[in-house]
Amino acid sequence: MTLKRLILSVIALAVIVFGLIVTGIWGPSGHNPAPEQQVQTTQTPPGMSRGEYVAKMSDCTACHTTEKDKPFAGGLGMPLPIGTLYSTNITPDKETGIGNYSLDDFKRVLREGVRKDGGHLYPAMPYTEYTKLSDNDIAAMYDYFMNSVQPVKQANRPNDIPALLSMRWPLAIWNWMFHEQGAYQTQQDKGAEWNRGAYLVQGSTHCGTCHTPRGVAMQTTANDETETGFLSGADLAGWHAFNISNDNANGLGDWSNDEIVQYLKTGSVAGKAQAAGPMAEAVENSFRFLTDDDLNAIAVYLRSVPAVSEGSTSRYAQGEAVAQDLQLRGLPIETTREEMPGEYLYMANCSTCHDADGSGSPDGYYPSVYHNSVVGSEKSGNLIQVVLHGVKRDTNDGEVFMPAFGQHLSDDQIATLVNFLTDTYGQGNAQVEPQDVAELRATAE
Ligand code: HEC
Numbered sequence: 443m444t445l446k447r448l449i450l451s452v453i454a455l456a457v458i459v460f461g462l463i464v465t466g467i468w469g470p471s472g473h474n475p476a477p478e479q480q481v482q483t484t485q486t487p488p489g490m491s492r493g494e495y496v497a498k499m500s501d502c503t504a505c506h507t508t509e510k511d512k513p514f515a516g517g518l519g520m521p522l523p524i525g526t527l528y529s530t531n532i533t534p535d536k537e538t539g540i541g542n543y544s545l546d547d548f549k550r551v552l553r554e555g556v557r558k559d560g561g562h563l564y565p566a567m568p569y570t571e572y573t574k575l576s577d578n579d580i581a582a583m584y585d586y587f588m589n590s591v592q593p594v595k596q597a598n599r600p601n602d603i604p605a606l607l608s609m610r611w612p613l614a615i616w617n618w619m620f621h622e623q624g625a626y627q628t629q630q631d632k633g634a635e636w637n638r639g640a641y642l643v644q645g646s647t648h649c650g651t652c653h654t655p656r657g658v659a660m661q662t663t664a665n666d667e668t669e670t671g672f673l674s675g676a677d678l679a680g681w682h683a684f685n686i687s688n689d690n691a692n693g694l695g696d697w698s699n700d701e702i703v704q705y706l707k708t709g710s711v712a713g714k715a716q717a718a719g720p721m722a723e724a725v726e727n728s729f730r731f732l733t734d735d736d737l738n739a740i741a742v743y744l745r746s747v748p749a750v751s752e753g754s755t756s757r758y759a760q761g762e763a764v765a766q767d768l769q770l771r772g773l774p775i776e777t778t779r780e781e782m783p784g785e786y787l788y789m790a791n792c793s794t795c796h797d798a799d800g801s802g803s804p805d806g807y808y809p810s811v812y813h814n815s816v817v818g819s820e821k822s823g824n825l826i827q828v829v830l831h832g833v834k835r836d837t838n839d840g841e842v843f844m845p846a847f848g849q850h851l852s853d854d855q856i857a858t859l860v861n862f863l864t865d866t867y868g869q870g871n872a873q874v875e876p877q878d879v880a881e882l883r884a885t886a887e
């Protein structure tokens with residue numbers, strides 16, 4: 443976005459807001475509900491304090507930890523259209539962290555996106571979702587950050603945003619337009635489990651941050667199941683967070699509750715999907731620590747997210763076993779390399795783990811490449827990413843690891859391989875060019 447366009451959009455936003463206020467259509471939506479209407483905690487796993495559990499399910503680590511031995515010391519760069527924003531030190535260090543935050547300051551930053559010094563935060567910090575956390579859970583998390591997290595003295599990295607654009611007051615206008623503040627309110631006509639799931643999905647686990655499409659001002663276009671398009675899929679940092687609405691073909695409509703729980707807990711459901719990239723990180727740092735009851739509540743709530751259809755083809759129902767070794771048998775290697783480059787690349791790089799016919803290993807550790815949502819999707823970006831970067835995920839049962847092929851294979855070879863895979867084991871409509879691979883290579887950190 444050019445500077446001129448950005449300034450024009452800020453002015454346009456200001457004019458719209460002014461108009462709405464003058465005509466009395468819009469007013470600040472902030473209100474703090476009575477605590478007794480807020481969802482009560484069901485469970486906390488043994489050996490963990492409530493505060494640590496809330497920090498885990500909210501995945502504060504994802505953005506605030508860059509070095510494993512300095513948890514929560516900040517410094518992660520997040521690219522915005524106007525420059526790079528860095529996450530801050532949220533350890534209890536008094537000089538460089540949040541050691542001087544009172545409980546009220548902490549509540550304000552999570553509910554309103556306003557720092558102790560009064561500065562508005564960029565909504566890259568998901569306070570738009572954390573606002574739904576209950577008073578009790580915020581207090582428990584405050585106690586955890588102040589008393590159990592090690593203080594780390596590390597000054598915040600200044601943002602790489604041009605001075606004129608780094609003014610924070612337009613963010614107040616943004617909040618006024620797009621941020622509905624306040625803790626989650628229990629819906630009396632729904633059961634306890636549904637409410638618990640709604641609280642987790644809309645608030646702390648912030649599925650919508652990645653899975654809900656964003657509008658022109660980067661706001662998520664829906665915040666709960668009553669708004670159209672909630673969790674219907676969105677692009678983020680070179681990945682596509684798939685549609686997980688309740689649609690049978692394109693969402694989770696045909697997944698059982700147990701499969702949803704298993705996916706969130708382990709990152710893998712044989713014959714359906716595995717978690718790579720940002721979803722692998724969310725499983726590793728956050729979802730795998732949730733209790734089975736909480737995960738089940740999430741599955742129950744996801745059922746009520748209205749189906750958004752993108753057509754009738756299911757991602758994970760595509761393809762079947764096709765033996766590549768039989769196709770190549772008896773042919774000289776030069777012939778296969780030149781005339782059947784997809785088969786050749788698959789046999790040379792992938793078949794040792796995913797098997798010559800694509801069926802993976804019997805125990806499911808190596809998944810099949812058919813009945814696999816990444817290969818079966820019409821969008822090939824995630825498949826390119828998986829080949830470029832591999833898969834790495836710590837689970838409760840050990841590490842899941844697929845090597846990265848980015849160094850080893852050229853853009854041209856990856857494009858050929860991806861087109862071959864979707865042709866043979868997916869919907870067969872990928873038309874990936876080497877340029878597409880080069881672009882995704884460049885977006886990786
Ligand atoms: C998706 C990324 C992301 C996640 C997840 C996230 N944050 Fe942040 N947070 C940021 C960024 C980026 C900033 C700095 C924003 C700015 O400068 O406008 C920030 C700023 C903050 C600040 C302001 C600190 C200061 O400098 O005064 C606090 C406090 C904070 N986050 C706490 C949390 C807590 C607690 C959690 C988990 C419940 C969390 N954050 C999860 C990205 C994130």
Ligand code: HEC
Nearest residue numbers: 647648649652681682683684715716717718720721815824
């Ligand atoms: C940090 C971003 C992020 C967050 C937060 C996140 N997801 Fe995802 N999710 C993704 C991405 C990216 C993928 C695609 C992963 C892949 O292709 O391997 C994905 C994939 C999935 C899939 C597999 C879909 C398929 O057909 O392959 C499910 C199910 C899912 N997410 C559920 C959830 C739920 C439920 C939550 C909240 C509890 C959530 N996700 C939170 C980014 C995210």
Ligand code: HEC
Nearest residue numbers: 710715716717718791792795807809816828833842843844
């Ligand atoms: C050394 C073994 C190994 C090799 C070689 C290998 N993979 Fe994988 N692959 C894995 C593992 C392990 C996973 C992750 C399984 C999980 O997430 O539970 C995986 C996952 C995948 C997935 C699913 C990812 C997702 O996000 O859903 C695809 C697609 C895939 N591999 C394709 C390939 C291709 C194409 C090649 C050849 C370029 C290849 N693999 C080579 C072990 C391997």
